Amino acid sequence: MSECIFCKIVNKEVPSNIVYEDDLVVAFRDINPQAPVHILIVPKEHIPTLLDVTEENKHLISRAYMVAKEIAKKEGIDEKGYRIVTNCGKDGGQTVYHLHFHLLGGRFMTWPPG
Numbered sequence: 710m711s712e713c714i715f716c717k718i719v720n721k722e723v724p725s726n727i728v729y730e731d732d733l734v735v736a737f738r739d740i741n742p743q744a745p746v747h748i749l750i751v752p753k754e755h756i757p758t759l760l761d762v763t764e765e766n767k768h769l770i771s772r773a774y775m776v777a778k779e780i781a782k783k784e785g786i787d788e789k790g791y792r793i794v795t796n797c798g799k800d801g802g803q804t805v806y807h808l809h810f811h812l813l814g815g816r817f818m819t820w821p822p823g
């Protein structure tokens with residue numbers, strides 16, 4: 710997956726502002742933040758979209774959500790609340806085809822999304 714920007718971030722081939730890393734996931738600040746806190750949690754394994762999640766790799770989703778919870782506490786957005794978003798495919802607004810979870814917080818967010 711040499712052309713995937715998130716694989717390059719995971720492999721430290723391009724710089725990023727990493728806030729958390731373990732054996733399965735990396736979390737870094739979004740380059741174009743949509744909220745005061747906007748962090749992307751990505752599995753190290755290259756999984757293009759939610760459609761590619763399988764029995765073998767589904768544990769990465771729970772890890773990402775648990776990590777998001779800890780980061781939310783660290784960033785001080787846990788009490789007021791936050792949003793986790795995964796865009797899937799063209800209509801979902803996905804632009805980077807390496808599964809990721811947006812952790813957004815620090816402001817009130819409206820619903821529904823545009």
Ligand code: AMP
Pocket residue numbers: 714725737738739740741742749795796802803804805806
């Ligand atoms: P999505 O549109 O859901 O696929 O989200 C992709 C996200 O990746 C967008 O919010 C981008 O701003 C973000 N992004 C793209 N390239 C980088 C990068 N090199 N470092 C950090 N965030 C990035």
